[in-house]
Amino acid sequence: MSYVGRTREEERRMLAAIGVGSFEDLVTAVPASVRLDRPLEVPGPLSEIEVRRRFGKWAAQDDADRAISFLGGGVYDHYIPAAVQTIASRSEFATAYTPYQAEVAQGTLTVIYEFQSMICELTGMAVANASLYDGATAVVEAALLARHQTRRARVVVAGALHPNYLAVLRTYLGGDVAVTADRGGQCAPEDLKGALGPDVACVVYQHPNFFGLLESPHALNVLAHEAGALAVACCDPLGLALLEPPGRDAVEAGAAGTRSGADVVVGEGQCLGNPPSFGGPLLGFFACSSSLIRRMPGRIAAQTVDREGRRGFVLTLQTREQHIRREKATSNICTNQGLMALRATVYLGLLGKAGLAEVAELCVQNTHYAATLAEKLSGYRRAHGGTFFREFVLECPVEAAVVERFGRDRGVLPGVDLGRFRPEWRRWLLVAATEQRDRSEIERWAEVLKAAGGLS
Amino acid sequence: MSYVGRTREEERRMLAAIGVGSFEDLVTAVPASVRLDRPLEVPGPLSEIEVRRRFGKWAAQDDADRAISFLGGGVYDHYIPAAVQTIASRSEFATAYTPYQAEVAQGTLTVIYEFQSMICELTGMAVANASLYDGATAVVEAALLARHQTRRARVVVAGALHPNYLAVLRTYLGGDVAVTADRGGQCAPEDLKGALGPDVACVVYQHPNFFGLLESPHALNVLAHEAGALAVACCDPLGLALLEPPGRDAVEAGAAGTRSGADVVVGEGQCLGNPPSFGGPLLGFFACSSSLIRRMPGRIAAQTVDREGRRGFVLTLQTREQHIRREKATSNICTNQGLMALRATVYLGLLGKAGLAEVAELCVQNTHYAATLAEKLSGYRRAHGGTFFREFVLECPVEAAVVERFGRDRGVLPGVDLGRFRPEWRRWLLVAATEQRDRSEIERWAEVLKAAGGLS
Amino acid sequence: MRRRLLIEQGGLGHRGPALPRADVPVRPLAELLPGARLRAELDLPQVSEPEAVRHFIELSVLNHHIDRGLYPLGSCTMKHNPKINDEIAGLQGFALAHPLSADEGCQGALRVIAELQKALAKITGFAAVTTQPAAGAQGELTGLLMIRAWHRSRGEGERRTVIVPDSAHGTNPASVALVGYETVTVASERGTLSLAALSQALDARTAAVMLTVPNTLGLFEPQILEVTRLAHRAGAQAYLDGANLNAMVGLVRPGDLGFDVMHINLHKTFSTPHGGGGPGAGPVAVARHLEPFLPLPVLEERDGALHLVHDRPQSVGRVHSFHGNFGMLVRALVYLSSLGPEGLRQVSRGAILNANYLMRRLAKTYELPYPQPCMHEFVLSGQGLRKHGVKTLDVAKRLLDFGVHAPTVYFPLIVDEALMIEPTETETLDRLDDFAEAMERIAREAVENPQVLRDAPRTTPVGRLDEGRAARELIVRWSRPREPEPKAPQGTPSRA
Amino acid sequence: MRRRLLIEQGGLGHRGPALPRADVPVRPLAELLPGARLRAELDLPQVSEPEAVRHFIELSVLNHHIDRGLYPLGSCTMKHNPKINDEIAGLQGFALAHPLSADEGCQGALRVIAELQKALAKITGFAAVTTQPAAGAQGELTGLLMIRAWHRSRGEGERRTVIVPDSAHGTNPASVALVGYETVTVASERGTLSLAALSQALDARTAAVMLTVPNTLGLFEPQILEVTRLAHRAGAQAYLDGANLNAMVGLVRPGDLGFDVMHINLHKTFSTPHGGGGPGAGPVAVARHLEPFLPLPVLEERDGALHLVHDRPQSVGRVHSFHGNFGMLVRALVYLSSLGPEGLRQVSRGAILNANYLMRRLAKTYELPYPQPCMHEFVLSGQGLRKHGVKTLDVAKRLLDFGVHAPTVYFPLIVDEALMIEPTETETLDRLDDFAEAMERIAREAVENPQVLRDAPRTTPVGRLDEGRAARELIVRWSRPREPEPKAPQGTPSRA
Numbered sequence A, B: 001m002s003y004v005g006r007t008r009e010e011e012r013r014m015l016a017a018i019g020v021g022s023f024e025d026l027v028t029a030v031p032a033s034v035r036l037d038r039p040l041e042v043p044g045p046l047s048e049i050e051v052r053r054r055f056g057k058w059a060a061q062d063d064a065d066r067a068i069s070f071l072g073g074g075v076y077d078h079y080i081p082a083a084v085q086t087i088a089s090r091s092e093f094a095t096a097y098t099p100y101q102a103e104v105a106q107g108t109l110t111v112i113y114e115f116q117s118m119i120c121e122l123t124g125m126a127v128a129n130a131s132l133y134d135g136a137t138a139v140v141e142a143a144l145l146a147r148h149q150t151r152r153a154r155v156v157v158a159g160a161l162h163p164n165y166l167a168v169l170r171t172y173l174g175g176d177v178a179v180t181a182d183r184g185g186q187c188a189p190e191d192l193k194g195a196l197g198p199d200v201a202c203v204v205y206q207h208p209n210f211f212g213l214l215e216s217p218h219a220l221n222v223l224a225h226e227a228g229a230l231a232v233a234c235c236d237p238l239g240l241a242l243l244e245p246p247g248r249d250a251v252e253a254g255a256a257g258t259r260s261g262a263d264v265v266v267g268e269g270q271c272l273g274n275p276p277s278f279g280g281p282l283l284g285f286f287a288c289s290s291s292l293i294r295r296m297p298g299r300i301a302a303q304t305v306d307r308e309g310r311r312g313f314v315l316t317l318q319t320r321e322q323h324i325r326r327e328k329a330t331s332n333i334c335t336n337q338g339l340m341a342l343r344a345t346v347y348l349g350l351l352g353k354a355g356l357a358e359v360a361e362l363c364v365q366n367t368h369y370a371a372t373l374a375e376k377l378s379g380y381r382r383a384h385g386g387t388f389f390r391e392f393v394l395e396c397p398v399e400a401a402v403v404e405r406f407g408r409d410r411g412v413l414p415g416v417d418l419g420r421f422r423p424e425w426r427r428w429l430l431v432a433a434t435e436q437r438d439r440s441e442i443e444r445w446a447e448v449l450k451a452a453g454g455l456s
Numbered sequence C, D: 001m002r003r004r005l006l007i008e009q010g011g012l013g014h015r016g017p018a019l020p021r022a023d024v025p026v027r028p029l030a031e032l033l034p035g036a037r038l039r040a041e042l043d044l045p046q047v048s049e050p051e052a053v054r055h056f057i058e059l060s061v062l063n064h065h066i067d068r069g070l071y072p073l074g075s076c077t078m079k080h081n082p083k084i085n086d087e088i089a090g091l092q093g094f095a096l097a098h099p100l101s102a103d104e105g106c107q108g109a110l111r112v113i114a115e116l117q118k119a120l121a122k123i124t125g126f127a128a129v130t131t132q133p134a135a136g137a138q139g140e141l142t143g144l145l146m147i148r149a150w151h152r153s154r155g156e157g158e159r160r161t162v163i164v165p166d167s168a169h170g171t172n173p174a175s176v177a178l179v180g181y182e183t184v185t186v187a188s189e190r191g192t193l194s195l196a197a198l199s200q201a202l203d204a205r206t207a208a209v210m211l212t213v214p215n216t217l218g219l220f221e222p223q224i225l226e227v228t229r230l231a232h233r234a235g236a237q238a239y240l241d242g243a244n245l246n247a248m249v250g251l252v253r254p255g256d257l258g259f260d261v262m263h264i265n266l267h268k269t270f271s272t273p274h275g276g277g278g279p280g281a282g283p284v285a286v287a288r289h290l291e292p293f294l295p296l297p298v299l300e301e302r303d304g305a306l307h308l309v310h311d312r313p314q315s316v317g318r319v320h321s322f323h324g325n326f327g328m329l330v331r332a333l334v335y336l337s338s339l340g341p342e343g344l345r346q347v348s349r350g351a352i353l354n355a356n357y358l359m360r361r362l363a364k365t366y367e368l369p370y371p372q373p374c375m376h377e378f379v380l381s382g383q384g385l386r387k388h389g390v391k392t393l394d395v396a397k398r399l400l401d402f403g404v405h406a407p408t409v410y411f412p413l414i415v416d417e418a419l420m421i422e423p424t425e426t427e428t429l430d431r432l433d434d435f436a437e438a439m440e441r442i443a444r445e446a447v448e449n450p451q452v453l454r455d456a457p458r459t460t461p462v463g464r465l466d467e468g469r470a471a472r473e474l475i476v477r478w479s480r481p482r483e484p485e486p487k488a489p490q491g492t493p494s495r496a
């Protein structure tokens, strides 16, 4: 296969126009000693027929090709309206570059502006950017922003943050990350209090947290603020559909009027119209209060007008970004997750206010029904007592890996085996039943658990 | 689900603007006695989630969901380049109506013009239309044209025309259809000669024919012309990719310079970028000599200019069509198979001259390899001795239905059981190995046959 | 830059997607195809994949389409085309299903057909449905063939005329001719059928009365029950052209109006996309007495499995190569199951409401020949503009400049300078108002500056095209220029 | 009509796709979520599905995109994006694969990753590859972290500077800062690195030399082997920013040039679509000595099965929530397997040929600061137009009127009024000539009628936009107008 459309005769004409005798004359700067003198050892060439055969066989090896999923932990099997795919696959959106020439990129720019507006609305914040790589790096960027803003170094993670997010945070920040102990899966404000101090740049918490449990965002925000730190909430957009957003000040403010809203709200937006895709491309979102906008990482679209006064949108505050500010940039991010943000915008635009709330409520209802069934099964119990939202940890009578394997063989992926993260969690299964599951599937899941519980 | 975007308040405003008190006031012409007073007994409402579940289960019941196909007989499992789907699914093409306002339909009209040009090139004819329903009705329309043109009634079908096409021809024409006997699956010109007479409007033959065998198009054309009838060839576009088109005059003309090219070339274009889709939507094509253009059925696009002299395309000769000519129209066709013609155009545009010939040759090679393997199997033999192109009839040692069932259970659809058409064909399997099959699949097919041959 | 056809681009050595190499033992074609004449030349495009893709995408954006805006073509029911319908039709088990499979190997596909036939029978109030006809016109033919077969089965083969109102769609008389019948045209009175005229036309040679309900003026025949009764009394059958079923779904069932047979345009009422001209699907629904005449094969369910049955001696035979436009059947079933009973009721309700709203508003500006409430569409006349030297065609062309499509024009033939407007139920009030404003502005322009209309459209990819020239020159295919011009350096088009 | 945001349309009662009703026993939220604070309001759009679809489709056509025409953004490698790649990434087994599956349950997905890593190692000439970084910038970070870890492992943690040429992309210094290193900028000489300047800059604190090859002027450092040798001699590592790998695939392998680590932009060289800003993928390839430092987890094959291995004590850790932008990895592997060895060689060959052709032609009209043959891109200067009061920005905006995209402008920073042009290999000669003609015409306009340039663009959906105003007013989200205006009858926008 070749995507180059050129005849030998055209090549000859081009070389003549360039004024060289052969292609070789163009690449004399490349040392002859290292020029490749043999074909690359790569697969192919494959025609589309062969591509479909080879990759089709691989795709069919994945459980996802057939099994019913109760997996969560940051990536979920959610409903994606058919129209999302129709729109996102249009060349106009999929094959455009970053909107550097705004006049021929109003499609992309308007969508970014709509995305920012929707993220602001969901999170209760004043400003949002055009996307970041994923939930993990969104947390990192929030921590980095807090460190710049407060000129303090330490980041305190309150409670059960996704272990992979924590790992990424540690990769970027090294030893400057402290984690509070959790109690029954949640962060107790008293525990956080003990961890705070004058070197703390921010408090980071996930809500609902990795175990699916609700935290007390406003209490945590107030504690952070009282310590002079920023409060960073990492949220599930489906949680934001139903729950009071942590970014908004609560009625009861902190002592002496301390603000009770978070300063930065970030999270993973995969659930908004993006397929799991083995965990990527994902959609990191980032929202903050307006005072922090000049420290915000990534691209921002803003409204303006053209010379005839017509509304239009452009990228703005580019002086924060690497291509202008270089080593002083707020972040090194350049390419982001634009198409995923577009998908999220189309998704939210289609489902709208009512639809999004219905999705979230269905997830809550289905997951709680699953929990109710599981708790009746001998040997199973919820690992935590707190209020959970759309996923929960189930302690199994056998290793979670055993349940997982048993289920896979029966076409049910019963949950995420948390033993993969920590040996002491090896009997824990993280279970999410999204709006895509129906009662009969949930009951089948319970039967699989029941049968698997008898193994050992 | 509802695709209606209207609030109660808007409805109230609209009724007020109309000047009626309620919706009921608008439908008083509908007799109250027959007004529906209960909900329709139809399925639903279903959300997209439920639609996918219900229809997904049905789709999975079809063999096509997994099995390897050696089925042919007018519809084939051909390669469709990925770009065909991308383009054909664009709303601009998929959701447009017939190009009645040419100035906002240049996309559709240009494609029709390109389609006509390509069909002319493939068939060797001067003019072609924008599509007909399918191969069967294309044959019918050709016969009708011949009857009008010659003012004769009888249609002679020479040799093995697809039995379903013949059935449709009989539905439309009744008793005016005669069929010549075939010899070893092909039409012997002597047999045709005997069937001709002064009441014959046209001779219709398929090339390659239903059994996959080549006919002698120019000999048949000459015979038809000598009898004052038109010659109508029904062709497989893949045949046209490699074989001399029946529409073109051959070097050796008939006696006294009788034209040896067919007058009308029609056929089924599914193989050009359209999926089998259980046999529909298909793509009937219709090409003829320029002298017949005013009798041609269906839409025709033609080149013209706008007021500034820019090239553009419009529908032309609409006076042939039902909406102008009414009972005197050349045909009753209105809606055609526009999107399938578009897919064919994109397909031919992508594969082009070289690619189309390669597809055809791969089909020939694969099918002949399959035939070679089959002929080595005990109890199997080709039913006909003639030259076959891209499919052939295999006589089985057991009923073809037995082989078919055996294969289905093993994920191989070994061919079309011709017993479905005629009891005396019950041991015949019509086999096509397209360019989508590879050697290992063909060998697996042969193994299935071998094993099935032992059953009885 | 002048737009070029694909074949005017690229050239030898440019090519698109690759095919696999044959991995079977390859033999020369001459050996495999003894006696065959191979062709020497095949002049198809030769371009790279990127350029082919660009070509068609560039062409696509020259089109108006339903996802772009209002498309108020009367009689065409250009409503929203839900994307889920296309997605489901594309499922491998449907898209790759082969029409000559063993029945056991295509139970899913057959189930879709059976469910759709059942639902359509319920919606229309008929006993049985065939889904084989590929479009409305073929549905008409099929229905008329069944009527003919029925008459013949009763020894009344001499009935050979069909009464068709002058407001009918052109396919009606064309289909009548195709089955060897003759059309007897009756004139409408005040937009609907006159019982007197009908009675007079009915006689012993009448095979059928063929009506469109609501008719092409958007009017529901107020005496419809009387019409079908008269037809039956005369020994004729009553045929309904169901192109306008959108006005009736969930409101009234044609079977209850006394009709014997009707066709349905799935590409209108049931939202399957029009594809720039097709494909459609034209199922035919019939009353019990016509069931034996349905095309072959028919579907029967036995022991939970579906079977294609050919054993129907009275059948009119087959009308399609296989099972009709199956992909459209899938879409239609998805559509109606998505809506469900209440959603379907909202279809006719919304369609009627939208049409009446627009009609009343536009009646202030344009002539409305038939002032009674309309159903799903209505017809205006542009006659009043004639005095300004403006034709309906000019109004239509000018509308294109506003980013909406023009209505159907010059049809039905019984209205002078007709503008036939069908907004459909899926248009919002905002869209209707935008359209009305454009129409109103155009009416003002006709008075103040009629030349603007005659010069329209101006903002479209090309200006008004010369149809006369097209018909005179009849260039209906591209041909390679005889004298190959020396290739211009910048790949300028090789044909003027 | 003014274009409206989705939230400015529709309203209460308009809604899109339906959700199923819960079929599990439903309990009140307050009971299920004890202690939770539920939100009172959520101001998201409320529109019907048809209108939502139209909104986004209408927006889409305002974009330039690669399927529309030339997109010669320097440093961006805007080449053809084959549709088969998207199709394969959408296969259910890939699109629905869950990143926390058991290894046995995602062998297909892991196989794709493993095959891609292997192929990229072969193409770049390195020992091992991580595919976790989500974009080039994250690749840089990952590579630098590995370099840091390596220095630390050798007790050389005090090395904390990175030498970066002044022509480098902004992400280079930004990534350097992110790992806590300092950038030492060296000036280019005649477009490439001066060995003298490099030698001078190298010292015991140098952790790495970070180069782009070919550099952002499109020039291949002629003394590249000497450069990497000098770096190594000074105890530093040599990092290659592989954004420009398109110039090298199949021609020369960066690993053979003496580099220790590089990142690859799959969204450039390997044709994954840019999506209007992302996603990309920035795999990092490393020489053997850096392999122990690769991010976690790494892939290992045992007994024919692939496993995700976390047991790598020297690893820099994880950089992504899961396995990186897997969907892009699928596309890249499809792409390179489609091309195969010879097709990949044609990539660099075509890219270099196209760039040189265009460069020589345009050098007759614009200034070419560095006249040596270029690789896959080149940089012109618009400096000469300044005397006519025309800026490079004006040239860029005027190009938009010709239906092509502008080049990258004002980068690299070392060229005054830079126009950085990268045609890529998938453009045909016709396209290059059309682009050149447009550029030439613009140069003439600059002399004859410069106002046309300053007023450009005129044929785009909006005219030149006021970036200053955007930055001053900072309206970065829509807000509902405080005083709800009385709803205008024709749904005119509710916000001025």
Ligand SMILES: Cc1ncc(COP(=O)(O)O)c(C=O)c1O
Binding pocket: B333, B334, B335, C075, C076, C135, C136, C137, C138, C169, C171, C172, C212, C216, C241, C243, C244, C265, C280, C281, C282
């Ligand atoms: C009233 C009426 N009858 C019949 C038809 C013919 O239907 P089709 O185009 O599907 O053949 C149409 C289509 O435009 C119509 O509007």
Ligand SMILES: Cc1ncc(COP(=O)(O)O)c(C=O)c1O
Binding pocket: A333, A334, A335, D075, D076, D135, D136, D137, D138, D169, D171, D172, D212, D216, D241, D243, D244, D265, D280, D281, D282
């Ligand atoms: C030379 C160079 N380096 C690095 C990058 C950053 O890559 P990414 O945008 O994928 O983060 C780019 C992208 O534009 C680039 O051109």
